């Protein structure tokens with residue numbers, strides 16, 4: 429990213445020259461999936477029939493995130509890359525507090541806003557009505573909504589369509605409206621999951637300006653994208669996840685290059701070698717010593733744990 433300091437981890441995995449905005453400490457997310465499948469149990473459906481007869485079902489545990497630790501700093505713009513199913517969206521949901529971690533803790537200095545989900549919009553209402561609804565749902569007062577309304581419409585670029593029902597919008601137009609609403613609250617921590625890929629060039633430019641503004645105000649932006657160009661253009665730091673594992677964290681040029689090489693090896697039928705390189709990169713990653721951070725975040729973390737009813 430032009431004009432911005434590249435990210436480099438010390439041996440302890442934490443930085444002393446920047447203030448943490450979010451601390452992710454050994455987070456696991458496991459999903460338990462029930463299946464009553466007639467296929468794939470190798471018994472021609474006999475087991476499945478028996479389960480139906482006796483009321484049983486089998487379940488598997490999916491490790492969507494496995495022992496994830498990192499620290500997000502004020503002013504960071506962090507790209508998240510990884511193959512399908514690697515845990516990117518799960519990480520966004522867990523940072524936003526929409527999915528509870530199965531293990532570990534998260535401390536955030538202010539509530540992260542996940543673009544698209546926090547703004548629960550209603551398709552039959554107009555863009556204008558949805559702006560008011562979305563802003564109120566994010567906790568703004570009616571006066572704040574009125575004062576921000578024009579800038580949200582401008583940010584969305586939907587001036588001509590703002591009174592049309594949202595269900596008549598294209599996917600890109602809907603994404604622009606959500607992005608504009610999410611930005612209206614001036615979040616200190618903004619989570620953007622793939623939304624940047626749906627807009628046109630003008631929207632990309634506007635959203636980049638908005639994200640730059642958030643970072644300049646000492647905020648933190650997370651961007652999930654399959655577009656490595658988007659990550660390199662918008663981020664000073666990149667995290668690579670694979671099958672729920674935390675593989676690499678660092679300069680976007682370096683991380684996206686390693687990730688690209690890995691995907692290339694995997695698609696060229698060189699899977700064993702690809703996995704070997706992946707595992708070597710993961711093993712060489714510094715252990716994140718969150719215990720070395722100043723004690724402020726730990727007491728806040730304890731408060732959050734207590735609020736969640738934990739001892």
Ligand SMILES: Nc1ncnc2c1ncn2[C@@H]1O[C@H](COP(=O)(O)OP(=O)(O)OP(=O)(O)O)[C@@H](O)[C@H]1O
Pocket residue numbers: 459460461490491492510511512513514515516517518519
């Ligand atoms: N609600 C759920 N119940 C069960 N498994 C889930 C659930 N949500 C996600 N998973 C599983 O967790 C893993 C991680 O999913 P996630 O959506 O976080 O991946 P992703 O990296 O965002 O993928 P993509 O690039 O395809 O969007 C996947 O194997 C997925 O099948």
